[in-house]
Amino acid sequence: MDFLKDLNEVQRQSVEYIDSPLMVIAGAGSGKTRVLTYKIAYLIQKGWKPYNILALTFTNKAAGEMKERIAHLVNPAYARQVWMGTFHSVFAKILRREAEKISYTPTFTIYDTEDSKKIISDIVKRMNLDDKNIYKPTSVLARISDLKNNLISPAKYETLPNLISEDRYRKREHFVDVYKAYQKQLYRNGAMDFDDLLYYTNVLFRDFPDVLDKYQNLFQYILVDEFQDTNFSQYLSVKQLAKNHQKVCVVGDDAQSIYSFRGADINNIVTNFRKDFPQHKLFKLEENYRSTQHIVEASNAIIKKNKNQIPKKVYTNNSKGEPLFLYACTDENHEAHIIAKEILSLINKGADYSDMAILYRTNAQSRVFEDVFRKYQIPYKIYGGMSFYQRKEVKDVLAYFRVVINSKDEEALMRIINFPTRGLGDTTLEKMSNYAYDNQISLFELMQNVRLLQNELNISNKQTAVIENFVANIVGFRNNLFEQDVVTLAKEILDFSGIIKYYESSPTEENKERVLNIKELINAIEQFSATERTLPEEQTMNENQLPAFRTLEEFMREVSLLTSQDEKDVLNMSPKVLLMTIHLSKGLEFPYVFVTGLEEGLFPSSRTMFEDEIEEERRLFYVSVTRAKIRAHLSFAQKRFINGRSNYSVPSRFINELPQELISVQTDMPNRRQYISSDLDSSNIYFEKTNKTESPRKLVSVHQATKNNSEANYSAVQNKDLEKGHVIYHDKFGKGTILEISGKWPDSKAIVHFDAHGQKVLLLKFAKLEKIQ
DNA sequence: ACCGAATCACTTTTT
DNA sequence: GTGATTCGGT
Numbered sequence: 154m155d156f157l158k159d160l161n162e163v164q165r166q167s168v169e170y171i172d173s174p175l176m177v178i179a180g181a182g183s184g185k186t187r188v189l190t191y192k193i194a195y196l197i198q199k200g201w202k203p204y205n206i207l208a209l210t211f212t213n214k215a216a217g218e219m220k221e222r223i224a225h226l227v228n229p230a231y232a233r234q235v236w237m238g239t240f241h242s243v244f245a246k247i248l249r250r251e252a253e254k255i256s257y258t259p260t261f262t263i264y265d266t267e268d269s270k271k272i273i274s275d276i277v278k279r280m281n282l283d284d285k286n287i288y289k290p291t292s293v294l295a296r297i298s299d300l301k302n303n304l305i306s307p308a309k310y311e312t313l314p315n316l317i318s319e320d321r322y323r324k325r326e327h328f329v330d331v332y333k334a335y336q337k338q339l340y341r342n343g344a345m346d347f348d349d350l351l352y353y354t355n356v357l358f359r360d361f362p363d364v365l366d367k368y369q370n371l372f373q374y375i376l377v378d379e380f381q382d383t384n385f386s387q388y389l390s391v392k393q394l395a396k397n398h399q400k401v402c403v404v405g406d407d408a409q410s411i412y413s414f415r416g417a418d419i420n421n422i423v424t425n426f427r428k429d430f431p432q433h434k435l436f437k438l439e440e441n442y443r444s445t446q447h448i449v450e451a452s453n454a455i456i457k458k459n460k461n462q463i464p465k466k467v468y469t470n471n472s473k474g475e476p477l478f479l480y481a482c483t484d485e486n487h488e489a490h491i492i493a494k495e496i497l498s499l500i501n502k503g504a505d506y507s508d509m510a511i512l513y514r515t516n517a518q519s520r521v522f523e524d525v526f527r528k529y530q531i532p533y534k535i536y537g538g539m540s541f542y543q544r545k546e547v548k549d550v551l552a553y554f555r556v557v558i559n560s561k562d563e564e565a566l567m568r569i570i571n572f573p574t575r576g577l578g579d580t581t582l583e584k585m586s587n588y589a590y591d592n593q594i595s596l597f598e599l600m601q602n603v604r605l606l607q608n609e610l611n612i613s614n615k616q617t618a619v620i621e622n623f624v625a626n627i628v629g630f631r632n633n634l635f636e637q638d639v640v641t642l643a644k645e646i647l648d649f650s651g652i653i654k655y656y657e658s659s660p661t662e663e664n665k666e667r668v669l670n671i672k673e674l675i676n677a678i679e680q681f682s683a684t685e686r687t688l689p690e691e692q693t694m695n696e697n698q699l700p701a702f703r704t705l706e707e708f709m710r711e712v713s714l715l716t717s718q719d720e721k722d723v724l725n726m727s728p729k730v731l732l733m734t735i736h737l738s739k740g741l742e743f744p745y746v747f748v749t750g751l752e753e754g755l756f757p758s759s760r761t762m763f764e765d766e767i768e769e770e771r772r773l774f775y776v777s778v779t780r781a782k783i784r785a786h787l788s789f790a791q792k793r794f795i796n797g798r799s800n801y802s803v804p805s806r807f808i809n810e811l812p813q814e815l816i817s818v819q820t821d822m823p824n825r826r827q828y829i830s831s832d833l834d835s836s837n838i839y840f841e842k843t844n845k846t847e848s849p850r851k852l853v854s855v856h857q858a859t860k861n862n863s864e865a866n867y868s869a870v871q872n873k874d875l876e877k878g879h880v881i882y883h884d885k886f887g888k889g890t891i892l893e894i895s896g897k898w899p900d901s902k903a904i905v906h907f908d909a910h911g912q913k914v915l916l917l918k919f920a921k922l923e924k925i926q
Numbered sequence: 927a928c929c930g931a932a933t934c935a936c937t938t939t940t941t
Numbered sequence: 942g943t944g945a946t947t948c949g950g951t
Contacts, residue, residue: 211940241941265941285934347941382940415939515937520943537939574927714941736938758937773938796936797942 156226160184160191167402167436168192171199171374174395174430175402176422180467181452181779182443182742185404189378190219192402193235194226196374203234207372209391210239211379213715215740219378233687236372240387241347242714244354247368248345249710254361255353260559260706262344263713267543268564269294269335269346276334280327287325297332301348302384302416304355307333341595343561351386358393369397380405380426384416392429399432407463408456411736411773413765423463437465441779443742445474448781451815456775458810459768476817477778479808480788485518485750488790489525491819492747495786496531496730499745506532507728508744512735512777514756517795518749519732526730536733540716546652546667547674551712553650554643557630558706560597567596573655575619584610600624638702639682643675681708735777746781748774751789751805774807787816875903 157165164184167177168191179185189208197203210216216238224232236243249259264272270290277284277293284290300310310316310329320328339345345353358365375395377383380403383391395401403426410419418425427433441449449469456462482488496509511522511533519535526533541547549572555565571577585603588610589596599606603620626649633642647653653671656664682703731743750756757770778785789804808816875881879891889907906912 213940215940239941263941266939350941379940412939414937415941517936517943578927716939716941734938736940739940755937760937769938794942 156191156194160187161440163436163438163440164188164191167438168195170434170436171196171400172434174399174426174433175436176380176426176430176433177402177404177436177438178422178463178465179404179406179438180441180465181406181409181776182441182469183438183467184440184442185378185406185438186215186219186222188438189376189404190222190226192376193219193223193237197223197227197231197235201374203231204236205371205373206235206376207243207374207394208235208237208376209243209378209387210237211382213239213242215378216242239714240383240390241350244350244390245710245714248350248353248357251357251361251364254364255357257340257345257353258343258559260343262342262555262559262562262565262709263350264339264342264344264346264564265543265713266294266347267548268344271564272338272342273297273331273335276331276338280330280334282327282331287323288327288331293328293331296328297335298346298348299416300332301352302386304352304386304389307336338563341561342563343559344564348386351384351390355386355390355393358390365393369394373398373400375401377401377403378405381407381410381419381422382412382417383421384418385421386416388418388421388425395430399430401430407461408459408465408772409739409776411739411769411776413769419461423461437463439465439467441467441469442471443782444469444779445471445783447474447476447815448778448785451477451785451811452775452778454812454815455771455778455807455810459771461765461768475784476815477811478784478786479816479818480786481804481818482788482790484790484792485521485794486525488749488788489521492522492749492786492788493525493529493531495747497529504745505728506730509747510731510733510738510741510743510745510780511747511749512733512738512780513749514735514758514773515750516734522732522749532727532729534729534731536731537737541670541673542712542715544667544670546656546670549652550647550650550671550674551709553646554705554709556597557627557646558634558709560627560631561595563596569650570623573651575623577616577619581612581616584612597624597627601628634706635700635704637705638700639705639708640675640679642705643678643708647671647675678708681711735773738780739776742780742782744781744783745786746777746784747786747788748777749788750793751787751808752793752802753805754800754802755793755795756805757807771807771810774805786819881905 157168160168161184164187167175167188177185177188179188193206193208196206208216208219210219220232220235220237223235226232238246245263248255248257249261252259252261273288273290273293274284277288277290282288300306300316305313305316307329310332317329320326339349358368372394375391377391382405391401391403403422405422407419407422410417410422413419427435444452446469449467449471453467480488480491482491492511496506499509500506511519513519516537523533523535542551549568552565552568555562556569560566567582570582585596585599588606589599592599600620601624603610603612603617603624607614607617630642630646630649633645637645653668656667656671684703686699686703686707735748751774753759756774757767761767761770778787787808789808790802792799792801794800875891875894877891877894881889881891889905891903891905892912893904895904904912
């Protein structure tokens, strides 16, 4: 047990305490992962069976890293047996095992968002509803997801008048029909979406007490990472599993809860856990090992403004360090130039490109950094972005595999049925789809009987032959699913698909790239086939007799839950400055961090209207600053192109919330004239001549300048110009006419008559109104 | 079936 | 401004 000496007092207590439910509040950089991994190692050393430990994370990456670290502390064979993974992957394993209870097959397909949207789009079109505005697949899916995360089925929805009137209010009274049809289609396809994995697990636990009992006994100790980001559905499943033995440890930081827009509920960590586990013990990891004192102080000051939080005092014994650097910029181009220069100066001082990260609120902001960094020849890499497994050509190949495994998977089938082209046009497909839909059989079943139905379907001999051939091949592959190893079978299917030939027949750059990606996929399959089965259930439960080799079906199980961050470790590649959204930066750390675009309307986002949303933006700011180990650079621009038009904005209110003595304003621009347009220059208080480090007086002036501006202008500068009689547009309420304006800015209100929603009173500084006439 | 023009929409996104 | 999607012509 000597590894415990690596821990500080609270960390060690958090590791050793197992008597009752435990909540560990882990401030940024306080060694959270260390506590989790050591705790699991500790449990194992104490004699707990590794397969009786369940550790739930939010990313595969986090799970993988933890597994690796545990393997250094205990026998690696034990480390592998721990049930460690994302909520989704662990629950998917449970659901496959228990599939028949909820009348699914164990080989069900997991649909990604693209598949889901496609289904919704088809449904909306079939129902003759408007898919441009009211029933946009993205927003319908968002609402469905929201409901599922709160365990509200279509049937349950119909018992909740609030929800019904919400949709009626938005002229979406058929929403529940779409929801029903969507669930039905998923079921017919033998598929679940991401949220279903959580939803059905809860259903399973609710409706099958023996199943719940089984998993309560299996998971004798439960750990949850990033607890602040759990949604209702995730929390309930944990609560159910831990209900009897109460052996549960949740770790998280309420100050870093930044995913509420995806259903995460900060109250799980702030209040719910305490209420539901009254016997719990609470530890707070408050020593920060990551950042300088100034960074820690600044971040404490940021988060202090939030009301909804668990009190804590994060401190560090690290050196004081430098102040936070604040760059005032004229526009986004200027911002990128200043940062590029600062990067080069850091490089000159011996830093490495990989020591630096550029953080931004929205993905669109990355573009200008790319352009400017290319000019300065600064190597960079955008972290995140499209996953390898989301690329069209990869998804197409996977669609072939999906159909072989689960021929009911109609999304996959439709994707490949005529790609590459094999002479089945829209008309034929429509005839078949309609027939299948009307007769409630799957499209694949119909295709298997195409010869018999040829006359009824009114399709030609040629097409009938094509379909027969296609079906025969798929069935042949399916029969080999457990006879052939994954590599052999995958290559045969790929060959049959003709996708590579198709792309090679017109070798554009893009197509060559696609062929390479497909080869990369085969490469990944080969790597997978060399791995051994390490899932804990093989040790604990009777598995169906599996062949000695790895199967295609097993590969597909793993692939469906991978994301872009799970691919080759971008962080370990040749030194590059990393560009990413603040959301993606959570959990990472860098010596030098640039937090960019600190402007009202961008960060905090103009979409935020309510106090809790501002608090979430503030937590986002907290996350961004606490990524920095040595130095944090902040920047804002006066003018920025957003959505194709130039916007003037004022510095973010978050800048004012920082203690001014911790900030050094930088205007390191010997040739600043080239960036500053003359009309701005004279009135530009931010660009008073200063050099490297500011004198205190200048600091005050900047501080006040930002303060005055942001308080006066808040998010919607343009609203100042509104007058009685103007026709405006509002995101939620639509078109309306201003009947009256009252009060003095910034407290002025408008009474607006909306065409669709009648009269409303709006506070101008918050309401996002766009003048149309 | 495919290409180019027109149109649109647009925070964040661990699964 | 950009990228994705859809539509309409060949």
